[in-house]
Every structure is written in structure tokens, then in C-alpha cells.
Amino acid sequence: MGRAEERRARQKSARRAGKGGKKAGKKTGIRRFFTWKMVLGYFLSMGLLLIGAFIVLYFWVDVPNANALATAEANVYKYSDGSIMAKTGKINRESVPLSKIPKEVQHTFVAAENKDFYSDPGVSFTGTARGMINTLLGRGKQGGSTITQQYVKNYYLSQEQTVSRKLKELVISLKVDQQESKDDILAGYINTSYYGRNAYGIQAAARAYYNKDVEKLTVAQGAYLAAVLQAPSQYDYSVAGPNGKRLVEQRWNYVLDNMVEKHWLDAGERAGLKFPVPGDPRPTPGVDGQAGYFVELAKQELAKSGVSEDELAAGGWTITLNIDKKKQQELEKAVRTQLTDKLKPKARTVDKHAQVGAVSVNPKNGAIVAMYGGAGATKHWTNNATRADYQPASTFKPLILASALENESTTEDGTPIRANTVYDGDSKRPVKGQDGGEVGFAPPNEDNRDYGRITVQTAMNNSVNSVFAQMAVDVGLSKVKKTATDLGMNAKAGGFDVAPAMSLGVMGASPKDMAGVYATLDNHGKKVTPTILKSAEKGDRTVELPDTTGDEVISRTAADSVTSVMTGVVDQGTGSAVKQKGQAVAGKTGTSDDNKSAWFTGYTPDLVTSVGMFGEGQGGKQVTLTGTAGGGRVNGGGFPAQIWAAYMGSALDGEGTAKFDLDTDMGAAVPPPPSSSSAASSSASESADPTTSAPPTDESPTASSSAPTTPPTTPPSSGGESSTDTTTPPTTPPTSPSVDTRGFHGGSTGTSKKHG
Known part of the structure; x- marks a missing residue:
């Protein structure tokens, strides 16, 4: 055997010996724990543990309630055109x-x-x-x-x-x-x-x-x-x-x-799409200015429709109001230019007391299209447009006539009360009851002025207190109150007592109330309830809002007749400041006792607006407006009428219906019916109003009683309405023993007909 073969034999023998040694030896160190089988087992065990833990976690963890931030939302208030007016809430x-x-x-x-x-x-x-x-x-x-x-x-x-x-x-x-x-x-x-x-x-x-x-x-x-x-x-x-x-x-x-x-x-x-560059950031609209008044009134109306305070506070509501942005701007401008720019509160204490409230309503659907509540909700929280603590004064007089016509009432001697019915217009004339006796009420006219015998039309034009005090008793005070509340007055308002003083409008009322009442007259006697809400939605929920127009509460003839008579107030009476060229307007002025409030409420066929001016002293005390803006007495034909005219001229802007569509045969808008009395048929002069007089600046009603002036010794004639009041009333009434005395309540002597 050569050396080479010997070497190969030794190497082969050594390899055999090595293999045998491994089999016979034991594993040492980390190799004892990590074989590929063991590693696989570890991973499988860990996986099973994780799956088990996840299963436990799955059954242990429930879906929680939503967190506060996720459910917090703003309430968004919009104008009638959909543009945003205000947002409330911390989360937008x-x-x-x-x-x-x-x-x-x-x-x-x-x-x-x-x-x-x-x-x-x-x-x-x-x-x-x-x-x-x-x-x-x-x-x-x-x-x-x-x-x-x-x-x-x-x-x-x-x-x-x-x-x-x-x-x-x-x-x-x-x-x-x-x-x-x-x-x-x-x-x-x-x-x-x-x-x-x-x-x-x-x-x-x-x-x-x-x-x-x-x-x-x-x-x-x-x-x-x-x-x-x-x-x-x-x-x-x-x-x-x-x-x-x-x-x-x-x-x-x-x-x-x-x-x-x-x-x-x-x-x-x-x-084809281009990058849509967004607009610049803008502040979130708040509730300062008039918006605060709008939001508060909307909340009140939502509460009546079943939306609780808690539901509203939760947010997420989209609330669209009836407020017309353009008309709102015009109303605010009218208040500013006609009054507030003229006030100097630092120089005149009385100017600090002047407050204005106004409401403008669409008579066809009750929508409040504009509202002025005051200097701003953050400055004067009380909304002057909805406050009902001031007297509406003589703006109540048309409601007395409405009740007379609706109830087909008559004077003491049985004469139907109409626009051409004649009453005694002397100041402080004692009011007579149904038995002919005095009822302990003798209100003065403005400036204690005597008008003598005048028609209802002229009495409305000149706001003669003595005539409407007697008319209210002739109709029946309970009936007058019922008609007023049917039309929209608040039956529970302070001062709304069934008493002769009711005729002077001594109860409480707001511009919103009066706008609703006059809107019902404008709507031919069908009830109109002013509302600021147009819609309210949250998610898929839509609030069902009440109807804003209802059934007939007084006949169309009665409502239209009152409208017709009130056109005379504008054409020839205390409301002449609101005349609109080519536009029919009906309305009424009002000034309360001690000049604490002044009003003008009027309407066209398409828009009703009530403007009230209030004297508010420290702590909300009612004070006089006399001297405001450096003038004298503030009456309804002054600042309120001027604000009304400035606003309505811009709000209508030549649009809308120019004339009223009236179903009536009486009043300033149509010729009066021929009188059946012999006096009326005898001459044209006897069918006219027995007295003519220039319209006063306004009325100043009071609930106090005074001794009557000496009544005429000869009964006046009954005549038709007068469309002109241009001369001073005679100091001595003319005598004509042969004329009819229907409708005259003079407490007369001599040949006068006794009323029973």
C-alpha cells in the first residue's frame, strides 16, 4: 500500500469515528432549546395565546357611547335665502x-x-x-x-x-x-x-x-x-x-x-378639473346685533313646536328663519336714519331712554320678514319687538270698529255703527251706558279738543278718544275684548280689563302682537300669526311647524271695512307722514298716557309693519319720551311713522299690489252708501260730515275721568263720511231741529232725542 492510499484510509477512518462520537455525545448550550421544531412550536403557542387574548378582548370590549366632542354640534341659523345669519355652540x-x-x-x-x-x-x-x-x-x-x-x-x-x-x-x-x-x-x-x-x-x-x-x-x-x-x-x-x-x-x-x-x-x-382654490377664512357669525333677538325668538317658537331646551342645546340644528336679508337691512337703516342718528344721549338724558321695536310681516303667510329689537342683544337684551309691557294706545281703536261691524252693533238709539255714523266728539264727554246713564268715564281728546258731531271716519282719522270710548260701550266691552283677542291680542296682557278705559288701548301689547292683528285685517279677516321660523331640521328630523294662517275670525266685510276706514288716517289724518305715492296704505297712530309710548302700525296689500317707540328708564321703568331728539311730545305720527315710511318705501321698492281688494261699501277708500234719513236725502250738505277739522298731530289718551264739557243744546244731524278735515271745528254746533240724530251721543238737552 502506498503512502497515498494509507493517508486516504486514515482520513476515512477519522470521519467514521467523528460521526460515531456525535451520536454518542450530548447537546450543549442554547442549542438544547432551539431546534427548528421547537421554534415552530413556540410561534404556534404564541399565536394561540394572542388569538385567545384577542377573543377575550373582543368579548370584553363593548362599543361605547359616543364621546362628547363627536356629538357636540353648532346650531346654524339662516336667513330666508339660505345664507348663514348666526351659529351658536362651542363646536362648529x-x-x-x-x-x-x-x-x-x-x-x-x-x-x-x-x-x-x-x-x-x-x-x-x-x-x-x-x-x-x-x-x-x-x-x-x-x-x-x-x-x-x-x-x-x-x-x-x-x-x-x-x-x-x-x-x-x-x-x-x-x-x-x-x-x-x-x-x-x-x-x-x-x-x-x-x-x-x-x-x-x-x-x-x-x-x-x-x-x-x-x-x-x-x-x-x-x-x-x-x-x-x-x-x-x-x-x-x-x-x-x-x-x-x-x-x-x-x-x-x-x-x-x-x-x-x-x-x-x-x-x-x-x-378638465382645475384646483379649486378656497376662499379666505372668515369669522364664525355670532349672536350680537339683531341676530341675538332672532335666535331667542326662534328658540321660543321651537319650544312651542316640541323641541326642548336640552334637544336644542345638544346642537346640530339647521334653523332657517323668515327674515329677508334685504328688508332687514332696510329696517335697520330706517331706524338709524330716522331716529338713532338724531339722538345725543350724552347731551340729553331723555335720549338715553328712547327704545324702538318693529316687526314686519307678510300678511299672506305670517312670515316675519324683518324685525328690530333694539341696540343689539348684547347691549339691550330685552327685545323691543316682542315686549308687551307698553300700551298700544290708539292703535287699538280700529279693533273697536271691527267688533262693532262684526257684531252688527248699534248706537243707543238703534242706528247701525258704520263709517258715516255720527258721534259726539267733544272732549271729556261722559260715556253713556245702555240705560242712558253715565258710566263714570269721560276721556279727554288730545289737547282737550272739542270736535262736536263727527262721523266715525273722521273720528278715526283724528283719533278722537271720546267717540271710541262711547262706541266700545255701545258694542259691549266683552265683545270688544273677544274680537281683539280673536284678531291676535293677548287676552292675558296686563291692563286688559273689561272696562271703558280699554277703548284707549291701556292694555299691554308688542309690535309683534299689533303686526299680527293688522295682518289679520289685511288678510280679509283670516287669522295671521306672525312667525320667525321657516324650517328647523336636524339630520333626518324635520320639525312640524304650526300653521301661520287660519280660519276667518271676523267676516271679510268687517275686516275690509276697517281697512278702508284706516286709509283715511293716512290720506287725511294723523298718519299722513306715511303716504306713499301711488300706493294704498292703511294704518293707525297711537300715543300712550304721559307720552311713554308712541306707535304707527300700518299696511299695504303685501306688507304689514308695526313700529313702537318706548321710554325706558333705569331698571326698566317706563318714562316719558317728551323731549326726545330735542323735540317736544313724541307722537305716533312722528318718529314711528317716519321710520315706517322710510322702511316701507325701500322694502316695497315699487313692487307689490298698489290697491287693496276690498269687499266693503264704507270707509275712506269708497264712496259712502246713501243715507236713508230725510236729512241725508234733502241736500248734499247734510250728507256730508257735519264738522270738518284739520288733523291733529296725534292723540294723547288717558284713562282718567274728568267732568264733561257742556253738551250741545241742539241735536246734530246724521251725515255721511267726510274725506277732508281742513278747518277748525265750530265752537257752537249748528242747530237744525229737523235733522236725524242717529248715532249721536251728546247727552243733549232741549229738542234732542233721548237715548235709552
């Missing part, structure tokens, strides 16, 4: 149902965040694992969550970055995906996400970035809002730097490209 959010979000806009969010949203199980295990690892390593917020997970984080959990929160998010997301539809989840995600500009939810974002409601968003605008969610502060295009603008545009393109990939957007349409 207005949740909307998915049905209001255009389908292509819905898809922008899915394309941006989770292309497989409609088919995934609600979670991304790899994304969640990556997020937990990054959280443990302190790398902060990382992407990868599904839309469902982001919705769960926003709606049920919090924004904290912890492993336990991520585990809860995973479990709850799986459950939510099983319990809720994909549409509900998508709606929840879109409505709870923060978009920057203090906007939570897509509706607030649409307003904040594009000043429009979500229904009107384009696909390009939707893609921007979906893109901005990734980094709201950095991606706000209006304030972003060059890098931020570049990144948000890239994100916007990414969203649209994904939509094309998923066949949610046509490639040709995609190519």
Missing part, C-alpha cells in the same frame, strides 16, 4: 345625512383614505400593527387606518396615541363594521373629522372653505376637503406656505387619480 359642526352629500363627493373621501373601504372588514391589521410599533418607538401618528377605524377613533374614542387605545380601536372597528352599514360609517367619518378653520364635519367645512352648503360642492371641491384632512393646518391653501400648497395639490391629484382607478370618475372629466 352641523352633521348632515349622507343623502345630502353628492355621491362623487362621498367617493373623494374613500379615494383619499381607504380605496377598499366598501369591501374591507373594517380594519387593517398590518396598518394597526405598524401604528402600534411606531407608537412604542415614539414615532408619533402614522397612517394606515381604515375609514372605519378613523371613524371609531373620532366618534367613540379619543386622539391619544397609546397601544391600549389602538387595540380598542381594532376591536370596536370590527364590531362596528358588523353592526353598521358602510354608508353609516362613511357618514360618521365625514361628519366627525376636523377640517381646519374651526370646522368639524363636511357641512361646516363646505361653509368655511367655499361658503356653500354641502349639497352644492363640486367633485373638485370635495377632493380638496378630502385632501385637507391629512394635515388641516398645513394644507389650508389660503394660509399655507409654498411647500404646503405643493403638498395639498399633490394630495388633491392623488385623490382624483384614485377615483378614476376605481371608476368613480371619468378620465376625461378628471383631465
